[in-house]
Amino acid sequence: MSSVTERSSAKERRSARDARIIARDAKRKLQPGDFSGGIYPPHNKAQSTAEPIGQIPLAEDLIVPLHQHIGASAIPLVKLGQRVLKGEKIAEADGLISCPVHAPGSGKVIAIEPQPVAHPSGMLADCIVIRTDVEQRWCTLNPCTDFRSLETDQLLEKIRDCGIAGLGGAGFPSAVKLAPRGNWSIDTLIINGSECEPYISADDMLMRERAEEIVAGVEILAHLLDEPDNVLIGIEDNKPEAIATMRKAVHGTRFNVVSFATKYPSGGEKQLIQILTKREVPNSGLPANVGVVCQNVGTAYAVYRAVVFGEPLVSRVTTVVGEALQQQRNVELPIGTPVAHVLDCHGVERKQLQRVVIGGPMMGYSIDNESVPVIKTTNCILAPTWHELPPAPPAQDCIRCGLCAEVCPVSLLPQQLYWYARADEREKLQAYNLFDCIECGACSYVCPSSIPLVQYYRASKGAIRLAEEEKEKSDRARERFEYRKLRLAKAEQAKEVKRQARKRAAEIARQQNQQNTAPQNGSAAAEQERDVVAAALARVKARQASPEQQLARLQRTLTSAEHRFERIQKKLTEATASQQAQLRAQLKEAQVKLQEARDKHKQMKEQQADEEQ
């Protein structure tokens, strides 16, 4: 009887466990989902999608910044005046999280210096400036017909060497992202074609015109990630042409094109993952933690060009849009093309132009200086008129309506963060997960008091980061200070030990001497030794006690110091400006020495005078 119940209970337990596993698998299975919040701003994509991707005449000077990606700046490889070919590597990656930079056009390096770059600070950064020639000759590339014959490491090296960074916006070095560290098994590759920000249509046009290449790139990416189970290409449903062409291109492959409802910011990496897989990337985690790798369509295209043709990333498709322009379209721009040149080629009316924005109206930033260059992450140049994008009205007091919390795509409490940011309460800000904010600008968009919320968050993030850096530095300083104290104490101790040892040795020697001299007074050896010591002592005494000699030596030193001083002075009058600094230092040194010699001389003389008296 009891055995039967036992058996049945075991059965029940087993079935329950199976059910649990099935439920877990079902949960893990991909389901389309949605993220909380989000907004529906006007799309404004039609202006720039009427024309195919265009080209503009090459700019006279290409300004190539060394820092176009997340991570460390690249290190220049070229010299001033050197001729470079198109596609030649002109700067090498510095460390793992960094990207090399290639010449976007052939020509001559005319400057390696700080230049204004596209950054909200308006600060300068190191750039290589290339004066382009007419020829525009490519360097020899290293094509590869069958990428499957290459090892994963070789492929990654190739992608890394071609300077490919995420073209979606952040510019994270792609090779790093494609080699997820840790033991996360990647079962899903997501290709981000959602391009949710208003006005921007660079990815849209790329998908319409170069779908085959993108799919070929996706094949390489999937191969690199060991053929994940699901490969999803996510596109917002406001791009029907792109969806259609991409569907046609993936026909016959196992890739899926998924279209979903348009909502800002569905193109955020974590939001897109949530939409397509219903998995949520953990706080301060990476997509790899939930088995996903996400890459932009532009990146897939660049990877294809890099692997198959060996072509480095030297140009990108950028949306040039805004009512202040006569022609609005997408263009393929060489990296380093000045924004002013792009605007001029599209018939900008500067009277109408309100400001120039790099990026879209939600996450972009305005630039004051139009000479800044296009970089790898520049997906849009927006030149709106005053009417099109009026400046934000002045901020008013928060009325605690809570609209911002409703639209936040990461479920933060923007209004709470706003209070804490204003009061500089850093611990509270971190407790309310400020660093999970993706700065999408949805909260500022809906704020009825038009409070620039994101600006507060950016400022606070920067302040917290700076404070952390300082804390780290001060900890290091403390460590070094303590170590130095320890070292000095040790040196002092070692000296003391030596002193003691010497003292002891002298004591012993004296005792022995006494012992030796006492019983056998007439020993010849001892006598001799004593003589030697006495002679040495006498010598030393003689050397010390001859003031005339000492005086003479000092005199010699003095005259030679004077000589040296004069010589350097003479040289200084003849020297060029570059040598002058060094000579001046030498002169100062000589002066110090001369002064020392004079002082000693004087002292000695006085002493002598005293003695004579």
Next chain:
Amino acid sequence: MLQWFSAISTPLLMLGGIALLFGALLGFAAVRFKVEGDPLVDQVDALLPQTQCGQCGHPGCRPYAEAIVAGEAINRCPPGGQATINALANLLDMEAPTLDAEHGIEDVKRVAFIREPECIGCTKCLQACPVDAIVGAAKQMHTVIVDECTGCDLCVAPCPVDCIEMVPLEITLQQWSPEKPLSAAGLIATDRLGSLSADEAKKVSKRDVA
């Protein structure tokens, strides 16, 4: 008599026994869980900026932390500035005073810079640096490791050729972050018209009217 004695002695003995037991326990805990040094000094030291500059009158940050715990004023650290004073006041639960100007004033962050062609290699600054942030050897050129320099100023005085200067530490592009927006309470749209050109102002007012 005996009964009376036992009635008194039993509780006395019991209480005494308990007292002895707890005494032994406390004694053991005092030895076993002894804390080396003063933990409050560590906490104060963690808040100080570790420039080791000696502007407070102590030879380093830790000695000053010890002095603070012993009752010295907390407003003698110019490199830390008001932020450090506030943090210290918060920790020690007292009113935050303003910086004592006698010990110096709050300034931008600086680092030492050696004009290398002028350096004669005397190693005097090496010995003065409290955090070993200067590299060099006798008769060799010296230079400052910028990342390790705390800007304490102690190397400037010993230099016989005056080739060390304190340069303001520039913020890099990666470190930059936007300023907090100015609080615009009480500002209305038309207040801004003054700062706009006439053409722009017309446009704004037209839009507001419409």
